[in-house]
Amino acid sequence: MNRRHFNYFSFGFLLPGSLLPLGAATAEEAADALIKRLSGEVLELIRADKAIQAGDVSRIIALVDTKVMPSVNFQRMTASAVGPAWRTATPEQQKRLQEEFKTLLVRTYAGALTQIVDQQIVIKPMRAAADDKEVIVRTEVRGQGDALQIDYRLEKISGEGAGWKIYNINVLGVWLVETYRSQFAQEINAKGLGGLITTLSERNKANAKKG
Secondary structure (H helix, E strand, C coil): CCHHHHHHHHHHHHCCCCCCCCCCCCCCCCHHHHHHHHHHHHHHHHHHCHHHHCCCHHHHHHHHHHHHHHHECHHHHHHHHHHHHHHHCCHHHHHHHHHHHHHHHHHHHHHHHHHCCCCEEEECCCCCCCCCCEEEEEEEEECCCCCEEEEEEEEEECCCCCEEEEEEEEECCEEHHHHHHHHHHHHHHHHHHHHHHHHHHHHHHHHHHHC
8 A cells, every 4th residue: 555545544434433322313414425525624633633733642542433434334344354254253253353453454545644734525416215224425625735536435324323434445445344345365274363453453562562
């Protein structure tokens, strides 16, 4: 993955966080309206937080946990990245995989947040039927240099936490889940599911030491 992809995956993964007051309902909000509102709100939050701009990982993790994760079906994202082996994983292994994958994403893309200066998110017209349960919201990140496309796959869920949830992100034609699926498949084929968890854990510990 080149640096251009690296930087803009961070925008895709970290920008659409939920900044709604507790108890606010999102089920009636359209998917494209959700992405537009949340992206704008999180950009504003990042610009106002000097610690995040300086790369403070603890602040970024707090942002992800409290603002981003409520808008993401992270179990589906992790399961898709792990592939068929997810179905054979124990509940404890699935929990560990989600934790380690989230930490990997946050630490991998945290540094790129320091480059957010004057970017703006433009939502493109969305083609979807009223009863669609899965949609793609296409956006452009505009600022310095050429505009770059970031697309979001969302699903509409019912019940607890009802509303639209992000489960994949596409930057410049590269889908995040598919990128990691190929990497994870190599680890699983070589070392098994337990080996993948160990590899992710060791990578996260090494990244933590680097700061």
